[in-house]
Amino acid sequence: MHYVSTRGEAPKAGFDDVILAGLAPDGGLYVPESWPQFSPDDIREMRGASYETIAERVIAPFVGDTIDPETLRAMIREAYATFRHPAIAPLAQSGANTFLMELFHGPTLAFKDVAMQLLARLMDHVLAERGERATIVGATSGDTGGAAIDAFAGSNRTDVYILFPEGKVSPVQRRQMTTHGRDNVHAIAVKGDFDDCQSLVKAMFNDRAFRGEVGLSGVNSINWARIMAQIVYYFTAAVTLGAPERTVSFTVPTGNFGDIFAGYAAKRMGLGIERLVIATNENDILARALASGRYERQGVVTTTSPSMDIQVSSNFERLLFCAGGEDPAAVRTAMDGLAQAGAFTIDPAALREIRRDFSAGRAGMCEADAVIRDVATRTGAVLDPHTAVALTVARDMPASRTPMVVLSTAHPAKFPDAVKAACGIDPALPPWLCDLMNREEQFDVLANDLDAVQALIRKTARAGDANAR
Ligand SMILES: Cc1ncc(COP(=O)(O)O)c(C=O)c1O
Numbered sequence: 220m221h222y223v224s225t226r227g228e229a230p231k232a233g234f235d236d237v238i239l240a241g242l243a244p245d246g247g248l249y250v251p252e253s254w255p256q257f258s259p260d261d262i263r264e265m266r267g268a269s270y271e272t273i274a275e276r277v278i279a280p281f282v283g284d285t286i287d288p289e290t291l292r293a294m295i296r297e298a299y300a301t302f303r304h305p306a307i308a309p310l311a312q313s314g315a316n317t318f319l320m321e322l323f324h325g326p327t328l329a330f331k332d333v334a335m336q337l338l339a340r341l342m343d344h345v346l347a348e349r350g351e352r353a354t355i356v357g358a359t360s361g362d363t364g365g366a367a368i369d370a371f372a373g374s375n376r377t378d379v380y381i382l383f384p385e386g387k388v389s390p391v392q393r394r395q396m397t398t399h400g401r402d403n404v405h406a407i408a409v410k411g412d413f414d415d416c417q418s419l420v421k422a423m424f425n426d427r428a429f430r431g432e433v434g435l436s437g438v439n440s441i442n443w444a445r446i447m448a449q450i451v452y453y454f455t456a457a458v459t460l461g462a463p464e465r466t467v468s469f470t471v472p473t474g475n476f477g478d479i480f481a482g483y484a485a486k487r488m489g490l491g492i493e494r495l496v497i498a499t500n501e502n503d504i505l506a507r508a509l510a511s512g513r514y515e516r517q518g519v520v521t522t523t524s525p526s527m528d529i530q531v532s533s534n535f536e537r538l539l540f541c542a543g544g545e546d547p548a549a550v551r552t553a554m555d556g557l558a559q560a561g562a563f564t565i566d567p568a569a570l571r572e573i574r575r576d577f578s579a580g581r582a583g584m585c586e587a588d589a590v591i592r593d594v595a596t597r598t599g600a601v602l603d604p605h606t607a608v609a610l611t612v613a614r615d616m617p618a619s620r621t622p623m624v625v626l627s628t629a630h631p632a633k634f635p636d637a638v639k640a641a642c643g644i645d646p647a648l649p650p651w652l653c654d655l656m657n658r659e660e661q662f663d664v665l666a667n668d669l670d671a672v673q674a675l676i677r678k679t680a681r682a683g684d685a686n687a688r
């Protein structure tokens with residue numbers, strides 16, 4: 220399996236280079252050169268198989284011969300042994316034909332654990348084979364950071380730097396990043412919003428000298444392995460609900476577009492997905508883009524679903540490439556428009572393709588609160604605000620006989636204030652995090668300034684002798 224960059228100006232790369240590189244050297248995102256195909260028989264054979272077994276089948280073609288099957292199997296087993304639910308991503312029925320896929324049973328209570336636990340093991344393996352170290356940088360609106368810090372804490376081949384927007388993540392999310400007490404992980408509060416943090420990360424990748432000097436790697440969903448690991452649960456959910464005989468739709472609370480792009484990938488691989496519904500909060504760039512054909516950045520609005528407070532959805536670039544006839548020149552033009560004017564118009568043919576697979580809707584804070592209240596009152600279940608945004612949007616979709624799976628991406632205890640305000644219930648943290656609010660915090664506060672962030676990394680990273688990537 221080889222990977223190409225969405226911007227077409229980087230050499231093709233193998234799986235090991237792709238996971239260490241994060242962003243392609245031309246600033247684009249890696250996508251597989253062709254999609255592995257799963258026939259109805261292949262999908263039927265997944266019925267009754269464990270999450271780990273399905274993960275092995277789905278992931279193996281993307282890894283190719285970079286990692287031998289036994290080693291890959293062991294990594295998958297270890298990664299998902301950290302989860303507290305045997306099904307890893309169980310389905311709970313929420314309405315007549317609506318299901319919640321619970322993706323929050325990992326160590327940091329958000330769907331990010333599903334990919335991050337595996338990515339840390341894959342990266343460590345590749346670095347060990349090469350005898351290298353890496354400096355990992357990541358931007359977070361709250362959940363990626365905690366998941367990365369948990370997965371990489373204590374790894375002796377990586378130093379991890381997570382940039383989060385100061386004051387714009389929940390106290391639980393912040394403490395998951397700042398109380399680990401490990402030398403190789405660094406949480407940095409940036410005076411700005413998530414988009415500023417993501418721009419700093421991309422700027423570091425685009426600084427070739429710095430990239431080589433510190434052996435830069437990334438763990439945001441710009442890294443293909445993040446998407447790859449998330450494809451798996453689309454298969455497990457669909458098979459549970461009757462695939463390949465029955466098609467399924469998914470509604471996904473969306474920010475950086477990585478999670479729902481994994482659903483699109485599953486569809487391209489042969490899974491019978493009828494609709495992929497993008498659910499946004501007030502930061503609705505994707506819903507507006509689908510409706511108008513214009514992808515237009517506005518200021519980030521702070522909401523009760525902070526992890527989705529994102530205006531520039533980095534994985535939309537992957538969709539533009541895949542749905543737009545794999546034309547890197549068109550992607551470059553769009554991304555130049557975004558960088559220079561904060562907007563671009565989606566090519567009409569690409570927009571038609573996108574609308575064939577995707578719908579989109581927006582739910583504001585009041586609507587999400589009403590759904591949290593409604594579900595708590597009717598069923599006693601407590602939703603987190605991101606899941607509530609998605610369930611609200613799913614409920615607004617036209618009635619259909621196709622089962623709708625809503626991705627439940629975080630545990631409500633990560634957002635206790637918002638949940639309590641919505642339904643009066645104070646969701647408790649699980650036992651392994653019950654002292655989180657009393658642990659000592661450690662983090663740096665920096666201006667939204669590339670030089671300041673790079674100086675901190677240069678001073679503390681230990682990967683100075685890594686080969687240039
Ligand atoms: C709880 C939660 N839900 C949804 C999202 C949006 O996912 P994505 O960025 O993959 O679109 C995020 C952050 O990414 C999140 O942390």
Ligand SMILES: N[C@@H](CCOP(=O)(O)O)C(=O)O
Nearest residue numbers: 359360361362363439440526
């Ligand atoms: N919502 C995310 C933002 C970063 O997204 P990623 O999937 O690209 O890592 C978060 O919680 O940090």
